[in-house]
Amino acid sequence: MLSTNSTAAFNNVFLFLLVISVVLLVSITFTMIYFVFKYNRKKNPIPVNIESHLLLEITWIVIPTALVLAMFYYGWSGFTAMRTVPPDAMTVKATGRLWSWQFEYENGIKSGELKVPRGKPVKLLITSQDVLHSLFIPAFRIKEDAVPGRETFLWFLPEKEGEYDLFCSEYCGVQHSSMISKVIVTNEDDFQAWYSAEGRKEPGAKADEKLSGYALLEDKGCLDCHSVDGTIEVGPSFKGLFNRKVQVTSSGKERELVADETYIKNSILHPDADVVKGFDDIMPSQEGNVTNEEVDVIIGYLKELK
Numbered sequence: 001m002l003s004t005n006s007t008a009a010f011n012n013v014f015l016f017l018l019v020i021s022v023v024l025l026v027s028i029t030f031t032m033i034y035f036v037f038k039y040n041r042k043k044n045p046i047p048v049n050i051e052s053h054l055l056l057e058i059t060w061i062v063i064p065t066a067l068v069l070a071m072f073y074y075g076w077s078g079f080t081a082m083r084t085v086p087p088d089a090m091t092v093k094a095t096g097r098l099w100s101w102q103f104e105y106e107n108g109i110k111s112g113e114l115k116v117p118r119g120k121p122v123k124l125l126i127t128s129q130d131v132l133h134s135l136f137i138p139a140f141r142i143k144e145d146a147v148p149g150r151e152t153f154l155w156f157l158p159e160k161e162g163e164y165d166l167f168c169s170e171y172c173g174v175q176h177s178s179m180i181s182k183v184i185v186t187n188e189d190d191f192q193a194w195y196s197a198e199g200r201k202e203p204g205a206k207a208d209e210k211l212s213g214y215a216l217l218e219d220k221g222c223l224d225c226h227s228v229d230g231t232i233e234v235g236p237s238f239k240g241l242f243n244r245k246v247q248v249t250s251s252g253k254e255r256e257l258v259a260d261e262t263y264i265k266n267s268i269l270h271p272d273a274d275v276v277k278g279f280d281d282i283m284p285s286q287e288g289n290v291t292n293e294e295v296d297v298i299i300g301y302l303k304e305l306k
C-alpha cells in the first residue's frame with residue numbers, strides 16, 4: 001500500500017506496470033511468430049481440428065485477471081495517496097495563464113517560482129485564468145489540469161533540497177513551451193527568511209494601494225508577452241507606446257489610432273477590439289484581472305516609458 005505520496009513508491013508502480021507490459025509484449029510476439037511457422041499452410045496442407053484444452057483456458061483467464069487486479073490495486077492505492085492531503089500541508093494557490101504560472105501564498109505574497117521548505121507537504125490549489133493548462137512536476141511524479149472557473153488540487157512532499165522543473169503540459173498556444181517555472185526546495189530557515197521578508201513587503205504595498213506600474217505588469221502576467229525595452233515578443237513592446245500612432249484592425253477594417261489612455265485601457269479590457277497590425281488576436285481580456293485603479297497606475301507607468 002502506498003501510504004505516502006513518495007516518488008519512490010510511484011517509481012515502483014511504474015516499474016511494476018513496465019515489467020508486466022514488457023513480459024506480455026515479448027511473450028505474445030514470440031508466440032505469434034512461432035505459430036506463423038508451426039501452422040504454416042505448406043507444412044499443414046490438411047487442416048485439423050484442435051480440441052479445447054481446459055487447463056490452458058483456465059490459465060489464460062486466471063493469470064491475466066490476477067495481473068489486472070494487481071495493477072488496479074497499485075493504481076488505486078497510488079490515486080488514494082495522491083488525493084489524501086496531509087492536514088499539516090502548506091497551501092499555495094497556483095494559477096496558470098497565457099503564458100506563465102503564478103504562485104500565491106497564504107500571507108498574500110506572489111511568486112513566479114514555487115519556493116517550498118524541505119520536509120513539509122505542499123498542497124497546490126490549481127486554477128486557470130484563461131484557457132486549459134496543466135501543472136506538471138516530473139521530479140515529484142505529479143500532474144493536474146488547470147481549468148478556468150474551477151479549482152483542482154494536488155500535493156507533494158519535497159524530500160530533497162534542490163531545483164526542479166515545473167511545466168505546463170497542456171498545449172495552450174504559441175508560447176506554451178515557455179510556460180516553464182521551477183520548484184525551489186530549501187531548508188526551513190531559508191524558506192522562512194524569504195517568506196517573512198516578502199510577506200513584510202507585500203502588505204505594506206497593498207495598504208497604500210501602490211504597487212509600482214512595472215510590478216503590476218509583472219504581477220498580472222503582461223510581461224510574459226510584452227517587453228518594456230522595445231523587444232518584439234508575442235505582443236508589441238510597451239516602450240514608447242504612449243501617444244504614438246498605431247496601425248490596428250478594428251472589426252476587420254484597418255485604421256490608425258493614437259495610443260492614448262482610452263486606447264490603452266480598451267486594449268487591456270477588450271484586446272480583440274483593436275488588434276495591432278502584425279500581431280495575432282490572441283490576448284485574453286483582462287477584465288476581472290485588473291481593477292480600474294490598477295489600469296491607471298499601469299497607464300501612468302507607460303507614459304514615462306519613452
Ligand SMILES: [Cu+2]
Nearest residue numbers: 133168172179
Ligand atoms: Cu499552458
